[in-house]
Amino acid sequence: MIEDKNPQRTDLSQLGEFGLIDHLTKQFDIKQKSTLKSIGDDAAVIDFKKKKAVISTDLLIEGVHFDLSYMPLKHLGYKAVVVNLSDIYAMNAVPTQITVSIAVSNRFPLEALEELFDGIALATKIYNVDVVGGDTTSSQKGMIISITAIGEADEKELVYRNGAKENDLLVVTGDIGSAYMGLQVLEREKQVFQVNPNNQPDLDAYTYLIERQLKPEARKDIKELLAQLEVKPTSMIDISDGLSSEIMHICKQSNVGCNLFEEKLPLDPQLINVCEEFNIDSTTVAINGGEDYELLFTIKLEDFDKIKANPNFTVIGHMVNEKEGMHLITRANTKIALKAKGWNALKE
Numbered sequence: 290m291i292e293d294k295n296p297q298r299t300d301l302s303q304l305g306e307f308g309l310i311d312h313l314t315k316q317f318d319i320k321q322k323s324t325l326k327s328i329g330d331d332a333a334v335i336d337f338k339k340k341k342a343v344i345s346t347d348l349l350i351e352g353v354h355f356d357l358s359y360m361p362l363k364h365l366g367y368k369a370v371v372v373n374l375s376d377i378y379a380m381n382a383v384p385t386q387i388t389v390s391i392a393v394s395n396r397f398p399l400e401a402l403e404e405l406f407d408g409i410a411l412a413t414k415i416y417n418v419d420v421v422g423g424d425t426t427s428s429q430k431g432m433i434i435s436i437t438a439i440g441e442a443d444e445k446e447l448v449y450r451n452g453a454k455e456n457d458l459l460v461v462t463g464d465i466g467s468a469y470m471g472l473q474v475l476e477r478e479k480q481v482f483q484v485n486p487n488n489q490p491d492l493d494a495y496t497y498l499i500e501r502q503l504k505p506e507a508r509k510d511i512k513e514l515l516a517q518l519e520v521k522p523t524s525m526i527d528i529s530d531g532l533s534s535e536i537m538h539i540c541k542q543s544n545v546g547c548n549l550f551e552e553k554l555p556l557d558p559q560l561i562n563v564c565e566e567f568n569i570d571s572t573t574v575a576i577n578g579g580e581d582y583e584l585l586f587t588i589k590l591e592d593f594d595k596i597k598a599n600p601n602f603t604v605i606g607h608m609v610n611e612k613e614g615m616h617l618i619t620r621a622n623t624k625i626a627l628k629a630k631g632w633n634a635l636k637e
């Protein structure tokens with residue numbers, strides 16, 4: 290669907306490997322002082338002076354992590370960057386550079402890669418990071434993208450998954466579950482389209498959900514906001530696989546348990562409506578859906594007053610002794626053990 294939109298198709302072989310790299314990367318400029326050497330040499334050189342370097346990488350495979358029949362390539366490029374930056378923010382660090390590696394089959398013309406790189410470039414502008422390298426190669430089938438994000442932080446600023454303590458409050462930014470339901474809407478429309486290609490979907494009621502799925506944003510605002518409020522989280526993680534599994538990561542690494550309260554879960558009204566339409570329980574979606582790229586963190590109980598009035602934050606639970614385990618407390622006040630289903634399991 291996507292590829293046919295663009296009538297011009299320049300075969301990648303016309304440019305050759307170096308011509309292609311040059312063409313795709315010439316739009317990237319340098320924004321960070323720490324970037325001493327960027328694209329063009331055998332390796333990039335970065336100087337963080339007294340700061341610590343924070344590094345994270347992700348691999349995205351067509352057909353496994355993305356579906357080009359409803360994911361425009363520009364959005365894919367944008368999202369591939371954002372999901373990596375989210376991991377850097379989850380360390381309470383600031384992303385500064387990325388590398389971009391791609392493998393593509395000859396099914397993709399130059400114009401497709403231009404769209405992908407336009408999305409990458411847009412994300413680097415919005416998030417103020419430099420593209421300092423990467424690799425470009427061919428694949429037998431489909432597209433593979435691997436992005437590595439690099440960031441910096443003072444050592445004392447860094448927040449790990451393993452610092453949560455008993456009685457700490459569990460806090461989430463933004464709202465959750467919407468990206469997963471956005472995917473359900475897109476999957477449904479794809480099936481409708483396959484049956485009848487003339488059927489133009491009306492997606493007005495789902496714009497927020499679809500945007501959360503196709504154009505997620507990472508929480509670049511939270512580090513500064515917490516610093517202003519003088520709150521340092523005791524542990525932090527980003528929500529990529531789903532709330533439940535991220536809570537379990539924090540609990541296992543911190544040797545604590547957790548009580549999560551159903552009535553506290555921050556849900557967008559559009560999510561609640563679409564869950565009714567699909568006849569899916571919105572709590573299940575909020576807990577097991579993924580790809581929200583919000584931040585989940587714990588704070589000391591005494592810091593509650595500093596965050597309670599801020600609309601970016603919702604306290605959704607608290608940490609308990611490890612022996613008590615990890616539970617969801619429902620609206621009916623029953624206790625259900627948390628399970629790490631991850632978002633894929635929801636499809637079964």
Ligand code: ADP
Nearest residue numbers: 310314328329330331389390391422423424425
């Ligand atoms: P090498 O042979 O050392 O692997 P390449 O010819 O692959 O070098 O790459 C040349 C330069 O272009 C390097 O600086 C590399 O980091 C950069 N580069 C290659 N592919 C990409 C890409 N997809 N995105 C950004 N930079 C890239």
Ligand code: MG
Nearest residue numbers: 423424425426
């Ligand atoms: Mg190379």
